[in-house]
Amino acid sequence: xxxxxxxxxxxxxxxxxxxxxxxxxxxxxxxxxxxxxxxxxxxxxxxxxxxxxxxxxxxxxxxxxxxxxxxxxxxxxxxxxxxxxxxxxxxxxxxxxxxxxxxxxxxxxxxxxxxxxxxxxxxxxxxxxxxxxxxxxxxxxxxxxxxxxxxxxxxxxxxxxxxxxxxxxxxxxxxxxxxxxxxxxxxxxxxxxxxxxxxxxxxxxxxxxxxxxxxxxxxxxxxxxxxxxxxxxxxxxxxxxxxxxxxxxxxxxxxxxxxxxxxxxxxxxxxxxxxxxxxxxxxxxxxxxxxxxxxxxxxxxxxxxxxxxxxxxxxxxxxxxxxxxxxxxxxxxxxxxxxxxxxxxxxxxxxxxxxxxxxxxxxxxxxxxxxxxxxxxxxxxxxxxxxxxxxxxxx
Numbered sequence: 491x492x493x494x495x496x497x498x499x500x501x502x503x504x505x506x507x508x509x510x511x512x513x514x515x516x517x518x519x520x521x522x523x524x525x526x527x528x529x530x531x532x533x534x535x536x537x538x539x540x541x542x543x544x545x546x547x548x549x550x551x552x553x554x555x556x557x558x559x560x561x562x563x564x565x566x567x568x569x570x571x572x573x574x575x576x577x578x579x580x581x582x583x584x585x586x587x588x589x590x591x592x593x594x595x596x597x598x599x600x601x602x603x604x605x606x607x608x609x610x611x612x613x614x615x616x617x618x619x620x621x622x623x624x625x626x627x628x629x630x631x632x633x634x635x636x637x638x639x640x641x642x643x644x645x646x647x648x649x650x651x652x653x654x655x656x657x658x659x660x661x662x663x664x665x666x667x668x669x670x671x672x673x674x675x676x677x678x679x680x681x682x683x684x685x686x687x688x689x690x691x692x693x694x695x696x697x698x699x700x701x702x703x704x705x706x707x708x709x710x711x712x713x714x715x716x717x718x719x720x721x722x723x724x725x726x727x728x729x730x731x732x733x734x735x736x737x738x739x740x741x742x743x744x745x746x747x748x749x750x751x752x753x754x755x756x757x758x759x760x761x762x763x764x765x766x767x768x769x770x771x772x773x774x775x776x777x778x779x780x781x782x783x784x785x786x787x788x789x790x791x792x793x794x795x796x797x798x799x800x801x802x803x804x805x806x807x808x809x810x811x812x813x814x815x816x817x818x819x820x821x822x823x824x825x826x827x828x829x830x831x832x833x834x835x836x837x838x839x840x841x842x843x844x845x846x847x848x849x850x851x852x853x854x855x856x857x858x859x860x861x862x863x864x865x866x867x868x869x870x871x872x873x874x875x876x877x878x879x880x881x882x883x884x885x
Contacts, residue, residue, distance in 0.1 A: 546874070550716040550806045551589040553790070556799035558705070558713050559729070559790035565608040565763045565783075568793065572602035573695045579757050580691050587675050594667050595687075600765065600772070603658050607779040608793065613732035614726050623738070624653045630759055632660035633774055634666070641679070647693050656690050659762075664690070667764035682699045720878060728802070729878045731767050732870070735784055736862045742779045744858060746843050748851045757844040771838040780835065785826050802869065811872040815863060817873065822864050829857040 547828050583591040606626065613623045625647060632654035639645040639655055649783040653781070654660075664687050668674045674683050705712075716725035741751070742761070749755040760766060790801025803819040804821040811818035832854035837843040843850050870877065 511531040516602055527857070531830065545718050546809060548805055550805075551713055553728075553800045553802070554713040554716070554723055556790050557787065557801070558709055558790075559797050560797070560799055561721075561787055561790075562609075562612055563702070563705050563709070564793040565605075566698070566705060569602065569605040569609050570698055570702055572598070572605040573691070573698055577603045577695055580688055583675075584688065587672075587680065587684070587825075589672050591817075592665065592672055596765075599658070599661050599665055600762075603762065603776060604779045606658060607776060608783040611731055611783065611787070612727075612778070613734070615708070618700050619699075620648075620697060620848065621650070621653070622701060625697065626657040626694055627761075628653045628764060629659035629742075629761055631655065631657075632661050632731050636660055636663060638687070643682075643816045645689075647689075649848050656693060658694075662685070662692055662762055662764045665765070666768050681690055684767070703784060718874060720876065727880070728870070728875050729801075731784075731787065732862075732865045732877075733879050734864060737853050739777070739780050739784065740855070740858045742853065743773075743780065744855045747841070748848060748855055750852070750855060755844050755848050757841045760844075762843045764840070766839065766841055770842070774833070774836065774838055778830070778841065781826070781830055781833065782793060785823075785830070788826070790824065802873075806869065806872060809872050811868070813868050818864065818868055822861065822869070825857070825864055828854060829861060832857040 513560055521542065539673065543793040576595070579591070579595045579598040593762060610623055610627060612659050625709050635655040639652070645655070647819055664683070668683075670677070674680065719725060745751060746761045747756055747758075761776050762772040764774040783792075786796075788801055789803050791797065805824075805825065806819045807817060813821040836851060837846075842849070866877065
């Protein structure tokens with residue numbers, strides 16, 4: 491009987507231990523659930539959705555509205571107008587193939603090339619998907635590929651192998667760089683050269699109109715995307731702006747020609763090479779136009795009438811962003827001004843300046859490079875935006 495009683499007592503103790511463990515587990519489990527719910531509520535309150543975004547308190551929609559309505563869309567409309575004028579000049583040249591008509595093509599081409607500097611940085615959405623920037627401004631152009639395309643036909647401008655055989659650098663070659671000049675258009679192969687000239691212009695125009703229409707049609711969706719996520723409008727736009735400053739302008743227009751990345755100067759790789767040979771100033775004009783576009787969009791200055799609106803500088807002022815004890819907005823603008831002044835002090839012929847005084851061009855490059863650091867490191871840090879592109883040159 492005592493053995494039986496001991497067994498019963500042991501069973502009761504075991505049951506008590508089991509129930510106690512079970513209740514302890516339940517309490518821990520409920521605490522975990524409550525923690526998860528609390529975190530979820532906090533995250534929701536901090537702005538996980540487009541409609542409820544709070545973030546740092548800054549109204550991103552105002553900045554996006556100003557840049558879209560007063561800079562991007564007007565810049566594309568202007569570019570489209572310049573392309574129409576170029577297309578008309580090429581049409582006239584196809585029926586009146588003489589030097590006077592070719593001079594008009596040259597004039598309208600360079601006007602369009604300057605207008606391009608104000609839209610090149612917006613490599614976003616459709617533009618990114620169709621490799622718009624690569625198609626329109628890959629330089630130096632591939633003259634061998636261009637000549638093969640002209641003689642053989644059957645070219646596909648969507649093929650990456652043809653990116654350097656289209657766009658503005660190719661037009662530069664067709665207008666200013668052909669070995670026999672106007673004779674290429676009046677000789678036995680003249681119709682093929684004119685046909686290629688027309689096809690290149692037409693392709694630029696079609697792609698540009700499609701992208702311009704996308705901006706107009708999707709305007710509300712774009713300005714309404716105010717979250718701080720990798721796919722939200724301001725994050726993508728900010729990255730594209732900085733990528734252009736760092737790669738499209740700093741590296742392509744100055745760094746590569748002066749040999750920053752190769753160890754030796756490559757003056758023949760300046761933008762607008764053939765026209766620069768002819769005029770002695772074309773490359774620098776395009777560089778200054780590009781920097782003007784950069785400075786204006788950073789400060790939210792409208793394209794058509796130069797009215798100051800909301801830009802990245804306003805966002806940084808709102809955040810009280812500092813750099814070396816001064817407002818980061820002020821530091822960036824002063825850096826831009828110093829870089830522009832250094833470029834202005836270069837010879838009008840940027841290519842020749844690289845040949846005759848490479849050091850002076852490198853000093854100007856260094857001024858531009860400081861802006862890269864302020865934008866890519868300081869500004870992105872304050873805006874809490876991650877870089878979304880790969881950096882292969884270590885800058």
